[in-house]
Amino acid sequence: MKRILLSTLMALITCSALAGEIYSWKDKDGRTHYSDRPPADNKIKIKSGKLAPAPEPAASAGSLAEKNRAFKERSAAKADAEQKSAEEKKRDDAKRQYCAELKQRLETFESGIRVTHVVGGENVYYTDEERSALTRKARADLAEAKCGK
Incomplete structure (x- = not known):
């Protein structure tokens, strides 16, 4: 006690x-x-x-409504910016993947190994003319996609 x-x-x-x-x-x-x-x-x-203790400022109904409206506007703007950023990232990732596939295709055709494709369920080798045409097409696709080197 x-x-x-x-x-x-x-x-x-x-x-x-x-x-x-x-x-x-x-x-x-x-x-x-x-x-x-x-x-x-x-x-x-x-x-x-x-x-x-500091006195709390008296808040009128009008100022609370204005603050609420401003908060909602900021929240909506932030959500829009995040959505645009996510869409842009998605587009960038898709382009990066597309460019990687084009570069791999070009490397395959320029490597000199024999490349096949399936015709009627059978593997058929590309001829030299088909291979050079496919190489030119791959280069043109890379240039068009602006993938760089």
């Missing part, structure tokens, strides 16, 4: 010590400073007072 009473008494003494004076002043640049000690330069006008 004595411990509880002593703890309560100590807590009350500590709380009253924390409610000391707060000093506020403006420096030569116009910035406001707050401290529990007065400034070193006594030429500055000082306001002092007890620490108290």
Whole structure:
């Protein structure tokens, strides 16, 4: 019982010590400073007072409605920007994949290995003329897609 009473008494003494004076002043640049000690330069006008919670600003219904509308507009703009960014990323990824496939096709035709295609269920080798035509087509597709080297 004595411990509880002593703890309560100590807590009350500590709380009253924390409610000391707060000093506020403006420096030569116009910035406001707050401290529990007065400034070193006594030429500055000082306001002092007890620490108290700041009063909450009274909000009118009109200002709340305006804030709500502005919030909704910002949210909609953010959602639109995110959607556009996702679509752009999707397009970039698709183009990157398409370019990789075109480059692989060109490398295959330029490599010199024999390439086949399926005709009527059978593998048929490309002739040299077909192969050079396909190589030119792959180069043209790469240039048209602007994939770079």
